[in-house]
Amino acid sequence: MHAAAQWARATLDREPAARIAIVAQDLRAARNAITAELDDALCPGAAAHAISARPYNLSLGEPLVSTPVVHAALTSLELLRPRIPFSVASFVLRTPFLQAADSERSARAKLDIKLRQRVSENLTREGFRVLAAGSSPELPAMLQSVQMLAEAIPGRQKPSAWAATFAEALKRIGWPGARSPDSGEFQAVGALQEMLAGWVHLDGVLPSMGLGEALARLRRQATDAMFQPESGDTPVQVLGMLETAGLCFDHLWLLGLSDANWPESARPRAFIPPALQRQHGVPHASAALELGFAETVTRRLLACADDVVVSTPIREADTELRPSPLLAALPLRELAELPQAGVLSYREQLQRTHAEAVESYADERGPPLAMDGSPAGGTALIRSQAACPFQAFAWKRLAAEPLPEPGLGPDPRERGVLVHAALQQLWERLQDHAGLTKLDTSRRAELAGRMAELAVTERARQLPDVYPPRLASLEKQRLQDLLVAWLKQEAARPPFRVLMREAEQVLTLGPLVLNTRVDRIDELPEGGRLLLDYKTGRVRLDAWLDPRPQDPQLPLYAVTNAQGLAGLAFACLKPGAMGFTGLADHAGIAAGIADYAGYKYPPAGVDGWPALLDWWRRHLTALAEDYAAGDARVAPKDAETCERCHLTMLCRIRTLANAPLEEPDRGD
Numbered sequence: 001m002h003a004a005a006q007w008a009r010a011t012l013d014r015e016p017a018a019r020i021a022i023v024a025q026d027l028r029a030a031r032n033a034i035t036a037e038l039d040d041a042l043c044p045g046a047a048a049h050a051i052s053a054r055p056y057n058l059s060l061g062e063p064l065v066s067t068p069v070v071h072a073a074l075t076s077l078e079l080l081r082p083r084i085p086f087s088v089a090s091f092v093l094r095t096p097f098l099q100a101a102d103s104e105r106s107a108r109a110k111l112d113i114k115l116r117q118r119v120s121e122n123l124t125r126e127g128f129r130v131l132a133a134g135s136s137p138e139l140p141a142m143l144q145s146v147q148m149l150a151e152a153i154p155g156r157q158k159p160s161a162w163a164a165t166f167a168e169a170l171k172r173i174g175w176p177g178a179r180s181p182d183s184g185e186f187q188a189v190g191a192l193q194e195m196l197a198g199w200v201h202l203d204g205v206l207p208s209m210g211l212g213e214a215l216a217r218l219r220r221q222a223t224d225a226m227f228q229p230e231s232g233d234t235p236v237q238v239l240g241m242l243e244t245a246g247l248c249f250d251h252l253w254l255l256g257l258s259d260a261n262w263p264e265s266a267r268p269r270a271f272i273p274p275a276l277q278r279q280h281g282v283p284h285a286s287a288a289l290e291l292g293f294a295e296t297v298t299r300r301l302l303a304c305a306d307d308v309v310v311s312t313p314i315r316e317a318d319t320e321l322r323p324s325p326l327l328a329a330l331p332l333r334e335l336a337e338l339p340q341a342g343v344l345s346y347r348e349q350l351q352r353t354h355a356e357a358v359e360s361y362a363d364e365r366g367p368p369l370a371m372d373g374s375p376a377g378g379t380a381l382i383r384s385q386a387a388c389p390f391q392a393f394a395w396k397r398l399a400a401e402p403l404p405e406p407g408l409g410p411d412p413r414e415r416g417v418l419v420h421a422a423l424q425q426l427w428e429r430l431q432d433h434a435g436l437t438k439l440d441t442s443r444r445a446e447l448a449g450r451m452a453e454l455a456v457t458e459r460a461r462q463l464p465d466v467y468p469p470r471l472a473s474l475e476k477q478r479l480q481d482l483l484v485a486w487l488k489q490e491a492a493r494p495p496f497r498v499l500m501r502e503a504e505q506v507l508t509l510g511p512l513v514l515n516t517r518v519d520r521i522d523e524l525p526e527g528g529r530l531l532l533d534y535k536t537g538r539v540r541l542d543a544w545l546d547p548r549p550q551d552p553q554l555p556l557y558a559v560t561n562a563q564g565l566a567g568l569a570f571a572c573l574k575p576g577a578m579g580f581t582g583l584a585d586h587a588g589i590a591a592g593i594a595d596y597a598g599y600k601y602p603p604a605g606v607d608g609w610p611a612l613l614d615w616w617r618r619h620l621t622a623l624a625e626d627y628a629a630g631d632a633r634v635a636p637k638d639a640e641t642c643e644r645c646h647l648t649m650l651c652r653i654r655t656l657a658n659a660p661l662e663e664p665d666r667g668d
Helices: 002-014 027-042 044-048 068-080 086-094 105-118 125-132 139-152 159-172 183-202 211-224 274-279 287-302 346-357 379-387 389-397 412-430 433-437 441-462 469-491 553-560 609-628 639-644
Strands: 020-024 056-058 083-085 122-124 236-240 249-255 305-311 497-509 512-523 529-535 565-572 579-584 593-595
Touching (some): 027 236, 068 139, 086 122, 159 183, 433 469, 512 553, 512 609
Parallel strands (some): 056 236, 249 305
Antiparallel strands (some): 083 122
């Protein structure tokens, strides 16, 4: 394909008026790859959208639904449904093909973020309109107009009535937008409008249908309809094998005729006896018929032009291929004997220019953090700095936040919020170990149920789309069961008193002032304090015992409040792995909380509880100092850091690691 594109360019340079054809044995499979090669050879500026028209034409179109402007129309029509998937609402906010999309782009982007934080997988049409109110001048009015139309249409209509409804809905949302469409977009808009106009002919053959069926039928029709924008007289035509019938060219290149696909294999029709198909000469019924057909087509193709080049692939994956036996009589020529333009692709031009004109400079440090005494952030800042300095700089200094993706119901983070809220309310009532142990099993379950009810009801009030009534009921039961199982773990501990719940504190670490919150602080009988961090997922002690800790929240609090500290632990509320995991200055605090003096895997050279606190202080302070100094090195702690990070396209870690520049995939 590359050679054919370069040959076409060289031929045009030599003969500007020449009529050139490139014929592919399977144009549908090769369409994208051929397009990429012809863009590189005939119009390198296409990669930067620097051309208005291409000097070639492909006879094979693409499904109408895949054109961006038609995809926008079909997706936006989903606004007529009572409940709208979040993906549709988000698309409506981001597409440029609707009313005021350009003028309200920033406001709609902010609303998209707001929706991601507040809604579940679906939202109501009315809820979408309410959330949009005040976000921008024209969007709420547009949604209100569509809602009025949706409420006025009957449940079932004839196809022609649905076509009129869809046309009116597209008008109300301002499709295809205020921007000036290019020729291809203009023709795609006309094709969809013509398709809707044709629905008047369906009234006699189809019964009345509902909205869902009508939308599905329109999408199927747009998927089946092949769309190819009309173009002017172009010198290069890209055609399939059968489309050259009756045509003549000055030059022709024939692609892909190997012994594996030409002649094609016989493909008898199902449900008809093969012998009967062969008897009546049904196409594709036998190898003999395929051979005769291939011979006829080959002779016609070789006679289409005075200058014909036939190329065949050497291999496909690991399979070696040979030229089709129907080409055996043709003389074999080397590629070097053919005219080749040697035009650089746009990408190659950029790389060459870059090598000649650009000076490389490694900039791994941003400006130092301004120290005005206000908190620089929370403990997540230190966790991010430990994972990768660039991640902390981009996330916390440049505000490169990841976009949440709403799902069906509460996600793990939201369920963690429920657990924290329920446990806070629960220990406000119990206060200590004695308050827990005086309750029998039924009273514990009753108390857990009340706390679960309070927590879920409050979150459902804040996020009604995330907690529909039935799901809220299930979450209450799930949370109650979790709390009952956890209280059993707490009751097995030696006596304690809950000193603080959700304790917020502003602490100083090196040059940084940080906000921190400890889920719970218990007072032990001998007067020491135990720090607890609730977790609903997997926990590991090595999240603390690394110079770049994965979870530094409790160590941070420990080193700034070391007086009287007896231990720190994860309180794991994961079903099947429920219990405590932690370290302490002595044994006997609770099952799972180890005496550090007997711990098997301490950091090298860190012996004893005071030494551990000092070790944490030194390493955490170093991380704080690096962050404050503007450290922005792309230095991930491990491969898992990059797998969980949303910034890999910004930091270009693979390029910095000298990974080979990926070639574009031209096979699909």
